[in-house]
Amino acid sequence: MRLGAVVPNFSADSTEGKIQFHDWLGESWCMLFSHPADFTPVCTTELGRIAVHKHEFEKRNVKLLALSCDKLKSHCDWVNDIKSYCLDIKGDFPYPIISDEDRSLAVTLDMLDEEARNDPAVSMTVRALYIIGPDRKVKLSMTYPTSTGRNVDEILRVIDSLQVAARKPVATPANWTPGSHVMVLPSVKDEDIPKLFPKGVDTVKMPSGINYVRTTFDY
Incomplete structure (x- = not known):
């Protein structure tokens, strides 16, 4: 399975x-x-x-x-x-x-x-x-x-994560709990962000210069 x-x-x-x-x-x-x-x-x-x-x-x-x-x-x-x-x-x-x-x-x-x-x-x-x-x-x-x-609390946490990811193109980071920020999937284009996440997205600057760490509370 x-x-x-x-x-x-x-x-x-x-x-x-x-x-x-x-x-x-x-x-x-x-x-x-x-x-x-x-x-x-x-x-x-x-x-x-x-x-x-x-x-x-x-x-x-x-x-x-x-x-x-x-x-x-x-x-x-x-x-x-x-x-x-x-x-x-x-x-x-x-x-x-x-x-x-x-x-x-x-x-x-x-x-x-x-x-x-x-x-x-x-x-x-x-x-x-x-x-x-x-x-x-x-x-x-x-x-x-x-x-x-x-652990029942962990089971509920992963269900929350799955259901959030089912609604929007996001993933939940390590140790995520409901109410914390989520990560915008790398497959989401910058030009599509305003429509998908009208409440905003924060981009974390990385030494590599690649803007792949994008977080949001809009889920």
């Missing part, structure tokens, strides 16, 4: 019923992520924190979809533990968890490490995460080992 790849229109059972991915996605963005196994400590913290931050994903028009190779009943039972551990989760668990018992989807979506990929006896997925655009294409990929839990 390389950047720009179209995510196939898979069908899968989940804690919220059958999902036909393209129909379910609609015109939204999606964060599709795998966890190694139910009833494991780090996964409990991850799915819990993501559930608590669901409103932040909703503000960005991002749907949430989890996956592991456990049985559907296991997912349903485990959700109660997650809600008990993360007391900030109110009401029903706020996003579906896919059951991929035969590992077929995990293989298709490249969510297994090299050693486990071809071993049906090892069902554990790594912590793979894809941000998928409304065009069904992979916009961002993150892969963590099973030993490292993900």
